[in-house]
Amino acid sequence: MAAGLATWLPFARAAAVGWLPLAQQPLPPAPGVKASRGDEVLVVNVSGRRFETWKNTLDRYPDTLLGSSEKEFFYDADSGEYFFDRDPDMFRHVLNFYRTGRLHCPRQECIQAFDEELAFYGLVPELVGDCCLEEYRDRKKENAERLAEDEEAEQTGDGPALPAGSSLRQRLWRAFENPHTSTAALVFYYVTGFFIAVSVIANVVETIPCRGSARRSSREQPCGERFPQAFFCMDTACVLIFTGEYLLRLFAAPSRCRFLRSVMSLIDVVAILPYYIGLLVPKNDDVSGAFVTLRVFRVFRIFKFSRHSQGLRILGYTLKSCASELGFLLFSLTMAIIIFATVMFYAEKGTNKTNFTSIPAAFWYTIVTMTTLGYGDMVPSTIAGKIFGSICSLSGVLVIALPVPVIVSNFSRIYHQNQRADKRRAQQKVRLARIRLAKSGTTNAFLQYKQNGGLEDSGSGEEQALCVRNHSAFEQQHHHLLHCLEKTTCHEFTDELTFSEALGAVSLGGRTSRSTSVSSQPTGPGSLLSSCCPRRAKRRAIRLANSTASVSRGSMQELDMLAGLHRSPAPQSRSSLNAKPHDSLDLNCDSRDFVAAIISIPTPPANTPDESQPSSRGGGGRASSTLRNSSLGTPCLFPETVKISSL
Amino acid sequence: MGAVMGTFSSLQTKQRRPSKDKIEDELEMTMVCHRPEGLEQLEAQTNFTKRELQVLYRGFKNECPSGVVNEDTFKQIYAQFFPHGALPCLEGSPCVEFLPSPPLPFCLVDASTYAHYLFNAFDTTQTGSVKFEDFVTALSILLRGTVHEKLRWTFNLYDINKDGYINKEEMMDIVKAIYDMMGKYTYPVLKEDTPRQHVDVFFQKMDKNKDGIVTLDEFLESCQEDDNIMRSLQLFQNVM
Numbered sequence: 001m002a003a004g005l006a007t008w009l010p011f012a013r014a015a016a017v018g019w020l021p022l023a024q025q026p027l028p029p030a031p032g033v034k035a036s037r038g039d040e041v042l043v044v045n046v047s048g049r050r051f052e053t054w055k056n057t058l059d060r061y062p063d064t065l066l067g068s069s070e071k072e073f074f075y076d077a078d079s080g081e082y083f084f085d086r087d088p089d090m091f092r093h094v095l096n097f098y099r100t101g102r103l104h105c106p107r108q109e110c111i112q113a114f115d116e117e118l119a120f121y122g123l124v125p126e127l128v129g130d131c132c133l134e135e136y137r138d139r140k141k142e143n144a145e146r147l148a149e150d151e152e153a154e155q156t157g158d159g160p161a162l163p164a165g166s167s168l169r170q171r172l173w174r175a176f177e178n179p180h181t182s183t184a185a186l187v188f189y190y191v192t193g194f195f196i197a198v199s200v201i202a203n204v205v206e207t208i209p210c211r212g213s214a215r216r217s218s219r220e221q222p223c224g225e226r227f228p229q230a231f232f233c234m235d236t237a238c239v240l241i242f243t244g245e246y247l248l249r250l251f252a253a254p255s256r257c258r259f260l261r262s263v264m265s266l267i268d269v270v271a272i273l274p275y276y277i278g279l280l281v282p283k284n285d286d287v288s289g290a291f292v293t294l295r296v297f298r299v300f301r302i303f304k305f306s307r308h309s310q311g312l313r314i315l316g317y318t319l320k321s322c323a324s325e326l327g328f329l330l331f332s333l334t335m336a337i338i339i340f341a342t343v344m345f346y347a348e349k350g351t352n353k354t355n356f357t358s359i360p361a362a363f364w365y366t367i368v369t370m371t372t373l374g375y376g377d378m379v380p381s382t383i384a385g386k387i388f389g390s391i392c393s394l395s396g397v398l399v400i401a402l403p404v405p406v407i408v409s410n411f412s413r414i415y416h417q418n419q420r421a422d423k424r425r426a427q428q429k430v431r432l433a434r435i436r437l438a439k440s441g442t443t444n445a446f447l448q449y450k451q452n453g454g455l456e457d458s459g460s461g462e463e464q465a466l467c468v469r470n471h472s473a474f475e476q477q478h479h480h481l482l483h484c485l486e487k488t489t490c491h492e493f494t495d496e497l498t499f500s501e502a503l504g505a506v507s508l509g510g511r512t513s514r515s516t517s518v519s520s521q522p523t524g525p526g527s528l529l530s531s532c533c534p535r536r537a538k539r540r541a542i543r544l545a546n547s548t549a550s551v552s553r554g555s556m557q558e559l560d561m562l563a564g565l566h567r568s569p570a571p572q573s574r575s576s577l578n579a580k581p582h583d584s585l586d587l588n589c590d591s592r593d594f595v596a597a598i599i600s601i602p603t604p605p606a607n608t609p610d611e612s613q614p615s616s617r618g619g620g621g622r623a624s625s626t627l628r629n630s631s632l633g634t635p636c637l638f639p640e641t642v643k644i645s646s647l
Numbered sequence: 648m649g650a651v652m653g654t655f656s657s658l659q660t661k662q663r664r665p666s667k668d669k670i671e672d673e674l675e676m677t678m679v680c681h682r683p684e685g686l687e688q689l690e691a692q693t694n695f696t697k698r699e700l701q702v703l704y705r706g707f708k709n710e711c712p713s714g715v716v717n718e719d720t721f722k723q724i725y726a727q728f729f730p731h732g733a734l735p736c737l738e739g740s741p742c743v744e745f746l747p748s749p750p751l752p753f754c755l756v757d758a759s760t761y762a763h764y765l766f767n768a769f770d771t772t773q774t775g776s777v778k779f780e781d782f783v784t785a786l787s788i789l790l791r792g793t794v795h796e797k798l799r800w801t802f803n804l805y806d807i808n809k810d811g812y813i814n815k816e817e818m819m820d821i822v823k824a825i826y827d828m829m830g831k832y833t834y835p836v837l838k839e840d841t842p843r844q845h846v847d848v849f850f851q852k853m854d855k856n857k858d859g860i861v862t863l864d865e866f867l868e869s870c871q872e873d874d875n876i877m878r879s880l881q882l883f884q885n886v887m
Contacts, residue, residue: 007706011782012728013883014789015765017797018804019825020879021870022849027879039702056702099709 043081049088064122090117102129172252199238318411329403347385370396681714683779694791715776725762760824768804813861
């Protein structure tokens, strides 16, 4: 309920006394009234900044966090205040909403951060007041567009995003859309570009008058008629290539209907149809006139260049988005033309041998004058005609100049957006590389830790203490966790270089089905199947002979979940970066060897588990199921088993 | 062509100027503030405690920073309580959240008439604006007053021209205004002569000497005889 209504409700109810004498039926009893304690002041502490307000103010909006009992979760009994660990600057706006009933949008804050605060406090973004609504929507739209562009760029990017099992169709389509992915695609791209140019040049040259070798001074023939065979062959070749390209694209398109309706395919069709129609139509005089006109359409081949040129595409897009301005320009021009043509016609009507024979004839004069061309083929001779002619040319300048800045600014905006998108895509690669470097840094830390012998169970106490002192408790426990994982799966963490080398050396086992759930990157540390745990292999072979498929699958799910954490929409925290090393690992185990039936931890971590395993906070929830091995009835390798829910 | 456009633009500026003046005038008006009398005085004059007065004033001041309510604002506020009696939402009024259903086109509904009568009843000094004192005084009567005071206030409400008598036309207006607040969609369907019937019933009950006019004494007497009315008067004790 809005602030205003809460205040005025008692008055409205009191005014109902006025209906009493008129009431023909007894009025309903009043609702029960809670003991109103009178208004009290609440203290809301947001990251140290204290806000105080009446309880009534917050109660105005009972379906938000502060207005409902949800705020009791944040009540600190010791200090008697409600503590929120959020941005105090943003909270100011939230509290003002309760006070004034209008939600204002801060101009200097990131719109995403503002949205998150709103979501936290239970406010719907629609509550943003009218004064700030436009700007809020614009900024949000801009942000969304930019993010969508990024996502799109990632998807259609030239990363190795194709799954291994993609069909010919998908590969072909990708080659068409991103020519720089493979050399064949690039070659195809340039070849088609070359042939478009050849075709256009041929069309142009066809009409140039050639000086014939035999001095036939009677008539100069255009080249097209002197060498009909040559030009026909060239035309045929081009059309064949274009047809082939079109059919290939049609075949490869993921959605054929959409492809058929797209602008580029229409241009392709228009470019090649005249040739086929020309072939089918017999060469008689009646139809050859129409046939000649059809050849005009061959010039549309030049539009095929828009696939090759981004600037052209931007221009086309700009014109489309400025359709309303262009329409206005056209409309106002038409109006002006008609007015001035009429005026000129009647002004020049009196003179003999005038060019202004009719109003439509005067249209030509008006257009030529308004666009300041002034061919001079039609000139007014009366004084009135000259006066109106000059007014016409002056206003022509104005009318044309008006919509042009709008179109130009649109073009500039779209062009810059595109530039930004390209720049961002280029920077994205650098960003990703840097992130990968940072991530490999953590794996390296772990590898370093291992090398220092920090995980040696049997290491001497002092040595261990020395190594360990340099790392925080968090790091220790994290490394311990990674180590446990290694022991469990009998695979080891390694760095990219070693991995890719090993990958080249060994062929992958046929366990792709299991690897799909982990990550899309080509994994499968085949080389890591190397006998890292030969002794254990034997022992486990016995166990695994009895292991049920469900248990193994369960463990797969466990580890998959751990690995899958990195993909959840967790905030960009260290945990998500740290999660990466997990999924570089692939459970590409042969069933003979290394399936984990238990995830066991020799010594339970001393500190609170949630602090040490931040990677568990990412979406997906905790890996809460326990792994049982007791049903297998085989001797356990490790003395203790701990529920993995501690993670 | 340019001359034509020039004349157009000059015409437009002439039209725009008066409205700009009006906006400036309105701005000036809202600058005028009214401060109520002291808290002690109000406490003495009304039946509210200091705390209650504080709460009331805080709400009032929040809604009307200038300290007075004019009739349009009053109508707008009152209309928000009646979904089918909603006026078209003006800028800034948060009525959208409150209305459970989309408001009907305003040709079908009208809460403004009754709000107008209410406003006149509140505005005892007939100044055209309701100050906080008026507001609180009326509330005090309605919520904490004696039966006698409440009935007198109601009589005052019904007496549109404030001549001390209620005649059938005034009652018709009031009843029609109340039925208008119900809107078009009622069950059972509102018939044309329902208000008239209602008024006839009322006059039959209230008009003792059948002279077509209800005086204050007749009104008080008849109401006090009616048990329903007496009981209902107790309903609004705990509104604050």
